[in-house]
Amino acid sequence: MKPFPLDKVYQLIEPGPVVLLTTAFDGKPNVMTMSWHMMMEFVPPRIGCIVSSADHSFSALFKTGECVIAIPSADMAEKVVAIGNCSGRDTDKFAEIGLTALSAEEVSAPLIGECFANLECRVVDRDFVERHNLFVLDVVKAWHDPKQVAPKTFHHKGYGTFVIDGEEITLASKMP
Template identity: 65%
Template sequence: MKGTAMRGPDDRGPMRPFPLSEVYRLLEPGPVVLLTTAHQGRSNVMTMSWHMMVEFTPPLIACTVSDADFSFVALRATSECVIAVPAMELASKVVEIGNCSGRDVDKFAATGLTQLPAAAVTAPLVAECFANLECRVVETSLVGKYNLFVLEVVAAWHDPARDNSRTIHHRGHGTFVVDGETILLPSRMP
């Protein structure tokens, strides 16, 4: 920064430089999810971890879907998808889905995941996931520059028998963390 003197590493205690290309590993958002689409008679599912809540009411989610992903074309064309939340028991299938392209593979058939009909969108729910969020694209102004879509959740489903499911969180380079102990602390937030 202009006007800021460079300090030596000892001035920062135990802090050491961290590669900028690895910053995402420190801030990787919420659980790894599956994003499903349906376009031209074909359903697809992709693994996604770059997403975040934007608003509570209506529930809005921002997510990044690379224009290199097969799902990008379907999401752009249909403006709808499902975000399915898998539990840790599906971790190997989640990685398998993320390691291939829907251009070449029917990922539902390859992984044995079950498609269920959604109520408000054409993209399928994923039966094996403990929650499914039917979404419509409501904002695309940042798609051209950042591949960032804003989705409104228009219907939500969960399996009450799996309310205590543990999610997986991507830490980069094939490393995942499984969500752990729940703690309760006083808060004025709802």
């Protein structure tokens, strides 16, 4: 073993797949790229996610307590990176990037038509927002596109490097 730089540790344990987080505030939809998220519970599905207070989406998520986590396939990687490389403060990302905003049923934030899954979420815990920018979300409605069969997700490894899901294996498990 050799020492590893602390500022690169996140590249080793970056969570899985890159997702898009949509919000809507004052009738204006926005979308950001996000890869710092984690499952916290199975039922109800609970997700923790980090949204930097410097991000335009932070304010909308904090004020409305609602969002959509849209899961893109690897085919959308270039669009997802383009979304992450501009700000909703001065860009209509849906128009600029060419995304289809669809109405959600339970939240005001839009679904993204091109994504293979969309999760409507509500903030259920703000205890860690001030200290860590960590929002705890419950998924209140989930959607998938049955036309997108076996989509591959992609994972950020840092500094513009991504890994696309590979071979799927099944091992014996006692998990349901």
